[in-house]
Amino acid sequence: MLKINNLHASVEDKSILKGINLEVKAGEVHAIMGPNGSGKSTLASVIAGKEEYEVTDGNILLYGEDIEELAAEERAHKGVFLSFQYPVEIPGVSVTNFIKTAINANRKAKGLEDMPAKDMLKMIREKSELLEIDRKFLSRSLNQGFSGGEKKRNEIFQMAMLEPKLAILDETDSGLDIDALRIVANGVNKLKSKDNAVILITHYQRLLDYIKPDFVHVLYNGRIVKSGTAALAHELEEKGYDWIKEEVNA
Amino acid sequence: MSKYTEDDLREELKTKEYEYGFFTDIESETFPIGLNEDIVRAISKKKDEPQWMTDWRLEAFKVWKEMEEPDWANVNYTKPDFQAIAYYSAPVAVDPNKTLDDVDPDLLAMYKKLGISVDEQKKMNNVAMDIVVDSVSVATTFKKTLAEKGIIFMPISEAIQEHPELVRKYIGTIVPTTDNFYAALNSAVFSDGSFCYIPKGVKCPMELSTYFRINQGGTGQFERTLLVADEGSYVSYLEGCTAPSRDENQLHAAVVELIALDDAEIKYSTVQNWYPGNDKGVGGVYNFVTKRGLCEKNAKISWTQVETGSAVTWKYPSCILKGDNSVGEFYSIAVTNNYQQADTGTKMIHLGKNTKSTIISKGISAGKSQNSYRGLVHVSARAENARNFSQCDSLLMGNACGAHTFPYIEAKNKTAQIEHEATTSKIGEDQIFYCNQRGIDTEKAIALIVNGFSKDVLNKLPMEFAVEAQKLLEISLEGSVG
Numbered sequence: 001m002l003k004i005n006n007l008h009a010s011v012e013d014k015s016i017l018k019g020i021n022l023e024v025k026a027g028e029v030h031a032i033m034g035p036n037g038s039g040k041s042t043l044a045s046v047i048a049g050k051e052e053y054e055v056t057d058g059n060i061l062l063y064g065e066d067i068e069e070l071a072a073e074e075r076a077h078k079g080v081f082l083s084f085q086y087p088v089e090i091p092g093v094s095v096t097n098f099i100k101t102a103i104n105a106n107r108k109a110k111g112l113e114d115m116p117a118k119d120m121l122k123m124i125r126e127k128s129e130l131l132e133i134d135r136k137f138l139s140r141s142l143n144q145g146f147s148g149g150e151k152k153r154n155e156i157f158q159m160a161m162l163e164p165k166l167a168i169l170d171e172t173d174s175g176l177d178i179d180a181l182r183i184v185a186n187g188v189n190k191l192k193s194k195d196n197a198v199i200l201i202t203h204y205q206r207l208l209d210y211i212k213p214d215f216v217h218v219l220y221n222g223r224i225v226k227s228g229t230a231a232l233a234h235e236l237e238e239k240g241y242d243w244i245k246e247e248v249n250a
Numbered sequence: 251m252s253k254y255t256e257d258d259l260r261e262e263l264k265t266k267e268y269e270y271g272f273f274t275d276i277e278s279e280t281f282p283i284g285l286n287e288d289i290v291r292a293i294s295k296k297k298d299e300p301q302w303m304t305d306w307r308l309e310a311f312k313v314w315k316e317m318e319e320p321d322w323a324n325v326n327y328t329k330p331d332f333q334a335i336a337y338y339s340a341p342v343a344v345d346p347n348k349t350l351d352d353v354d355p356d357l358l359a360m361y362k363k364l365g366i367s368v369d370e371q372k373k374m375n376n377v378a379m380d381i382v383v384d385s386v387s388v389a390t391t392f393k394k395t396l397a398e399k400g401i402i403f404m405p406i407s408e409a410i411q412e413h414p415e416l417v418r419k420y421i422g423t424i425v426p427t428t429d430n431f432y433a434a435l436n437s438a439v440f441s442d443g444s445f446c447y448i449p450k451g452v453k454c455p456m457e458l459s460t461y462f463r464i465n466q467g468g469t470g471q472f473e474r475t476l477l478v479a480d481e482g483s484y485v486s487y488l489e490g491c492t493a494p495s496r497d498e499n500q501l502h503a504a505v506v507e508l509i510a511l512d513d514a515e516i517k518y519s520t521v522q523n524w525y526p527g528n529d530k531g532v533g534g535v536y537n538f539v540t541k542r543g544l545c546e547k548n549a550k551i552s553w554t555q556v557e558t559g560s561a562v563t564w565k566y567p568s569c570i571l572k573g574d575n576s577v578g579e580f581y582s583i584a585v586t587n588n589y590q591q592a593d594t595g596t597k598m599i600h601l602g603k604n605t606k607s608t609i610i611s612k613g614i615s616a617g618k619s620q621n622s623y624r625g626l627v628h629v630s631a632r633a634e635n636a637r638n639f640s641q642c643d644s645l646l647m648g649n650a651c652g653a654h655t656f657p658y659i660e661a662k663n664k665t666a667q668i669e670h671e672a673t674t675s676k677i678g679e680d681q682i683f684y685c686n687q688r689g690i691d692t693e694k695a696i697a698l699i700v701n702g703f704s705k706d707v708l709n710k711l712p713m714e715f716a717v718e719a720q721k722l723l724e725i726s727l728e729g730s731v732g
Contacts, residue, residue, distance in 0.1 A: 105688070162689070
């Protein structure tokens with residue numbers, strides 16, 4: 001599904017990603033861990049197509065197609081979803097209105113008519129129940145005055161509504177209490193299928209207790225320096241990142 | 251018997267000469283350019299007005315001559331040469347040979363985006379109708395319904411003929427001829443406009459709209475509107491049109507007067523979409539409007555406006571809260587793009603006890619435009635327990651535009667409660683990227699953000715108008731982000 005080859009990227013001439021190689025197949029869950037400033041969020045933004053980031057070398061293939069020239073919305077239309085670490089506020093635009101606009105924009109890109117209101121309502125009801133979202137929440141302005149937990153739950157709600165092929169969850173666990181974490185993880189697990197894939201970007205092993213990764217990668221200084229199974233995450237939890245840094249720098 | 255002096259003779263000759271000139275002039279479509287007493291008389295005569303109306307116009311003209319064009323607004327433009335304008339043009343007649351194919355294709359494309367029906371497009375472009383369309387019969391039905399309730403709704407020129415007592419009683423009582431430069435000018439030369447009277451206790455059963463009498467003659471550049479809601483009555487009035495108006499008249503100076511007698515309520519909604527000039531700042535309408543309403547006891551006036559057009563806008567719909575417990579509201583969205591300039595806001599004058607006012611102003615600036623809110627909240631010494639809440643929000647797009655807020659507060663009574671909130675925000679790249687990531691393209695993202703920003707005001711518009719206004723906002727800002 002996703003194949004990243006020797007990806008180099010920089011922002012404002014500062015080189016951040018220095019040769020990433022990663023392959024994600026349908027049905028897989030990959031966790032990307034690493035210390036602060038290692039390039040995790042940059043990788044997520046580059047895949048999603050944020051303009052400030054410039055790919056200086058290598059490429060990203062989605063279903064075999066190089067997506068370098070595609071705008072962020074075109075990547076979204078192809079099934080890329082990013083759950084933001086810091087979701088933005090859009091005052092006056094309700095959660096419902098926003099998701100309706102997004103769904104219809106994606107349908108339009110596929111040459112489909114707007115989703116009938118009845119279907120939309122039904123889907124919103126189903127997915128909000130899945131994430132234990134209160135009906136009143138849906139009429140609030142997007143992310144405005146939301147608690148950290150509400151913001152993340154809203155991100156996963158949008159993911160549930162948009163049914164992406166590739167979901168990248170950027171530190172979705174940060175700022176969540178244990179109940180919210182359980183709800184969010186539960187939502188993600190229910191949405192997982194053999195046709196889609198998930199990349200979890202996280203600092204902590206905690207989330208991986210709930211969403212079981214098939215692979216764990218350690219990102220350090222713009223490169224994936226170690227890959228393994230879920231056991232690697234436990235090792236990191238126990239020993240921290242220093243031993244990896246030492247290994248790399250040795 | 252008085253002596254017939256040489257002076258008298260000269261006067262008579264002058265009048266004769268003028269009358270002669272006048273009669274030749276009415277053969278043509280447009281009066282000669284320039285403004286003097288004779289032109290004012292000619293306009294009045296052309297409309298067959300009673301003497302009191304002619305005198306009123308002349309009085310206004312006298313005042314105007316002594317006045318100077320105001321320059322305190324935060325706008326910059328070349329002052330019009332008032333002697334280079336023709337002050338009367340006959341309404342453009344329907345041309346039987348004209349079809350929609352003759353209309354500017356850009357204009358047609360815009361109509362399509364706004365979802366305006368073909369019949370309406372024809373009306374707006376003075377294209378003859380092939381068949382008797384529904385809207386004509388609808389208009390007739392409207393008129394019947396209104397007449398049954400005793401509601402008077404007609405061009406003000408007709409009202410001067412048919413209901414002179416009402417017009418004479420109220421015209422100029424809220425916006426006196428001496429009020430300001432443009433109001434004085436309008437009083438002297440107003441071409442036409444609307445008159446509306448709602449009798450005691452009558453709730454007007456439909457939205458009154460200048461729009462549905464659009465084919466009863468264009469209203470021109472000096473429009474005069476007078477709306478009287480008698481005791482305990484209610485009316486919602488819609489002015490303007492979301493379709494673009496490519497008027498060639500550069501100067502527009504309208505006057506609107508509202509009178510809400512005891513326990514009456516007037517809701518006045520405007521969508522202004524005059525030609526804003528091109529993206530280089532060339533052309534466009536100067537819109538200098540005086541709008542004011544008077545509230546008697548327990549009365550309420552709400553102004554709602556969506557301003558997207560004109561090169562220069564100067565407009566402050568205001569409420570005089572004279573009666574105890576009266577309520578004034580002002581809800582405004584002003585969009586400026588390219589080189590547009592808007593200086594708009596309101597005045598809430600609290601005179602009565604327990605009077606309340608609310609001001610919600612949303613300014614959206616893009617391109618190289620300048621957008622100012624200017625508002626006054628005045629609480630007089632006798633206005634016990636007056637309350638005001640004002641909120642002025644500005645949204646900026648790009649780095650070359652400006653947003654300004656000039657709130658003035660004058661409180662002469664200690665019991666007054668006045669709140670003012672103001673915010674300025676910018677459409678951030680992060681917001682746009684967030685929308686993009688969800689599959690929403692940049693143009694649609696901006697529309698979404700702007701509509702969210704404007705929601706509090708859009709909600710105040712009558713339903714059918716709100717949908718069109720929403721689309722209009724999107725179109726006005728098209729291409730504003732590269």
